[in-house]
Amino acid sequence: MNTKKEIxxxxxxxxxxxxxxxxxxxxxxxxTAVWKNINALRNSGYSIESVTNRGYKLIARPDKITPExxxxxxxxxxxxxxxxxxxRIDSTNEEAxxxxxxxxxxxxxxxxxxxxGGKGRLGRSWTSPAGQGLWFTVLLRSSLLPSQAANIxxxxxxxxxxxxxxxxxxxxxxxxPNDIVxxxxxxxGILTEMAAEMDRIEYMAVGIGVxxxxxxxxxxxxxxxxxxxxxxxxxxxxxxxxxxxxxxxETVLKDFPLHTESLLRExxxxxxxxxxxxxxxxxxxxxxxxxxxxxxxxELIVRxxxxxxxxxxxxxxxxxxIYGE
Amino acid sequence: MNTKKEIxxxxxxxxxxxxxxxxxxxxxxxxTAVWKNINALRNSGYSIESVTNRGYKLIARPDKITPExxxxxxxxxxxxxxxxxxxRIDSTNEEAxxxxxxxxxxxxxxxxxxxxGGKGRLGRSWTSPAGQGLWFTVLLRSSLLPSQAANIxxxxxxxxxxxxxxxxxxxxxxxxPNDIVxxxxxxxGILTEMAAEMDRIEYMAVGIGVxxxxxxxxxxxxxxxxxxxxxxxxxxxxxxxxxxxxxxxETVLKDFPLHTESLLRExxxxxxxxxxxxxxxxxxxxxxxxxxxxxxxxELIVRxxxxxxxxxxxxxxxxxxIYGE
Numbered sequence: 001m002n003t004k005k006e007i008x009x010x011x012x013x014x015x016x017x018x019x020x021x022x023x024x025x026x027x028x029x030x031x032t033a034v035w036k037n038i039n040a041l042r043n044s045g046y047s048i049e050s051v052t053n054r055g056y057k058l059i060a061r062p063d064k065i066t067p068e069x070x071x072x073x074x075x076x077x078x079x080x081x082x083x084x085x086x087x088r089i090d091s092t093n094e095e096a097x098x099x100x101x102x103x104x105x106x107x108x109x110x111x112x113x114x115x116x117g118g119k120g121r122l123g124r125s126w127t128s129p130a131g132q133g134l135w136f137t138v139l140l141r142s143s144l145l146p147s148q149a150a151n152i153x154x155x156x157x158x159x160x161x162x163x164x165x166x167x168x169x170x171x172x173x174x175x176x177p178n179d180i181v182x183x184x185x186x187x188x189g190i191l192t193e194m195a196a197e198m199d200r201i202e203y204m205a206v207g208i209g210v211x212x213x214x215x216x217x218x219x220x221x222x223x224x225x226x227x228x229x230x231x232x233x234x235x236x237x238x239x240x241x242x243x244x245x246x247x248x249x250e251t252v253l254k255d256f257p258l259h260t261e262s263l264l265r266e267x268x269x270x271x272x273x274x275x276x277x278x279x280x281x282x283x284x285x286x287x288x289x290x291x292x293x294x295x296x297x298x299e300l301i302v303r304x305x306x307x308x309x310x311x312x313x314x315x316x317x318x319x320x321x322i323y324g325e
Numbered sequence: 326m327n328t329k330k331e332i333x334x335x336x337x338x339x340x341x342x343x344x345x346x347x348x349x350x351x352x353x354x355x356x357t358a359v360w361k362n363i364n365a366l367r368n369s370g371y372s373i374e375s376v377t378n379r380g381y382k383l384i385a386r387p388d389k390i391t392p393e394x395x396x397x398x399x400x401x402x403x404x405x406x407x408x409x410x411x412x413r414i415d416s417t418n419e420e421a422x423x424x425x426x427x428x429x430x431x432x433x434x435x436x437x438x439x440x441x442g443g444k445g446r447l448g449r450s451w452t453s454p455a456g457q458g459l460w461f462t463v464l465l466r467s468s469l470l471p472s473q474a475a476n477i478x479x480x481x482x483x484x485x486x487x488x489x490x491x492x493x494x495x496x497x498x499x500x501x502p503n504d505i506v507x508x509x510x511x512x513x514g515i516l517t518e519m520a521a522e523m524d525r526i527e528y529m530a531v532g533i534g535v536x537x538x539x540x541x542x543x544x545x546x547x548x549x550x551x552x553x554x555x556x557x558x559x560x561x562x563x564x565x566x567x568x569x570x571x572x573x574x575e576t577v578l579k580d581f582p583l584h585t586e587s588l589l590r591e592x593x594x595x596x597x598x599x600x601x602x603x604x605x606x607x608x609x610x611x612x613x614x615x616x617x618x619x620x621x622x623x624e625l626i627v628r629x630x631x632x633x634x635x636x637x638x639x640x641x642x643x644x645x646x647i648y649g650e
Binding site for chain 2: 094097098101121122123145146147149150153177191192193194195196197198199200202313314316
């Protein structure tokens with residue numbers, strides 16, 4: 001314990017790299033012990049860079065997500081007025097839905113350091129290791145119609161894109177409807193669920209999972225998944241990114257439906273699915289075509305090789321060149 | 326206690342009317358005590374008819390709703406495999422949603438003798454006094470698309486209509502989308518809620534409230550509400566009616582989408598909204614027209630006086646001659 005504290009103190013006092021040798025001499029411990037302690041510190045959230053022949057450098061203190069950290073400097077007016085943080089939870093969407101049933105207000109935010117049962121679209125799982133990403137859900141209780149929900153789904157993707165680009169410089173793009181991709185790999189998934197009557201949305205749970213500082217992925221995912229750290233080459237602080245996403249989400253929601261056209265234009269400019277060959281299932285048949293446009297109600301318009309056009313509202317669309325397809 | 330039991334024993338042993346005088350003599354109690362006990366028995370669910378100059382006759386034992394009663398003789402294959410009964414609950418839809426989140430299976434049935442926070446469409450309240458009606462919710466976990474949910478809503482109305490007609494002889498009709506009316510008064514409301522991703526329904530909670538044996542309504546409701554007992558003139562046993570509704574619901578769901586056309590035809594033949602003047606709100610303007618048709622996706626097609634036609638998917642439609650409009 002004390003050793004870790006001492007290492008942090010040493011690194012904090014040096015703006016430059018400190019060699020492992022120096023640390024080991026100073027603290028009277030072995031080089032292996034230094035290395036082990038550095039790793040332990042990293043695991044508890046310290047960002048420490050190591051460069052061969054130069055040593056270690058403290059980049060950032062723990063990127064711990066707490067209501068206080070999130071609230072400090074948050075630029076939103078409506079979102080995240082209520083913040084629930086969890087070290088570990090089954091799924092922030094499930095929690096949001098439970099809390100929604102119990103009356104949680106519009107804009108409530110549910111964030112977890114780790115999800116044990118993270119969910120993707122269509123009942124798939126979403127890997128959410130502790131401390132490495134942003135796993136959160138925003139609860140929206142709007143007066144929107146169910147028919148507008150698809151648009152909200154697209155807009156959430158656009159908001160995340162903007163925030164990632166501003167915070168990391170990465171060129172974040174969208175695979176329709178709302179996967180966020182960088183260089184054809186997925187860096188963020190969004191699962192929008194809603195509770196509705198036939199003509200009234202009671203609430204929407206917009207679940208957003210961003211791979212932030214993951215340094216590697218299980219083999220079966222590595223073809224199609226990446227993280228902001230892997231793409232930008234730098235450790236990314238999660239709380240400022242979360243704040244930025246919330247701000248952009250509030251902005252696009254405020255702009256909708258007033259500025260639907262310009263939002264749709266921006267969405268299209270970020271959409272990697274357009275003008276590419278795509279595959280989709282229709283009436284149990286696998287079909288192929290070129291994605292030509294996004295309709296005002298959020299559908300992907302695909303022109304098949306025989307000239308017929310289909311508006312697609314389901315998200316099961318593969319895109320040539322994306323996720324190794 | 327004993328007096329009530331004795332009265333029941335006397336009435337059960339007589340297939341004909343027994344006079345209050347005979348009962349009072351036999352039990353050595355006053356005529357008023359007989360009358361009081363008869364009323365208490367009625368309140369606890371015994372159906373006892375009284376006819377001037379003839380006396381009392383036991384029509385039915387308590388119409389208590391229990392899982393055993395419901396399961397006995399139930400003709401469904403899928404619905405009500407799981408049955409949760411409550412003496413009193415906030416709302417069977419809310420309970421169904423909570424249980425759905427916790428994993429309740431397809432077809433689960435939630436029934437309450439009394440709802441303390443019964444809900445109608447668009448957040449309205451629904452009066453659900455103890456023992457007088459059927460207040461229940463069926464949980465459906467189907468593989469339907471959200472776009473088909475409106476059809477399910479209509480079909481639920483159709484199923485209730487069929488069951489009421491078969492069990493009571495009352496000509497049950499539908500005010501679009503799924504209010505059940507008899508002689509232009511509402512006898513049943515249906516609140517369909519769903520939890521969905523953008524392209525997948527996770528579950529639907531079909532909440533059905535039938536005014537069965539209510540003998541009167543609060544003044545503000547009496548213009549537009551009625552009960553099966555008031556309309557048929559007889560006490561209606563609730564469990565057989567519930568079983569019939571479940572059976573018809575399963576039947577229409579099984580027939581959809583295979584026999585959509587014939588279902589739609591039957592729906593239209595029962596729909597009181599058609600060929601009448603209706604009022605609705607469009608873009609904050611009150612509009613009036615004639616309801617001409619129901620579209621295959623469940624919308625009400627209204628032709629306004631200037632000849633323009635509107636497909637209406639919201640349920641806020643008043644119908645001339647219905648509910649005192």
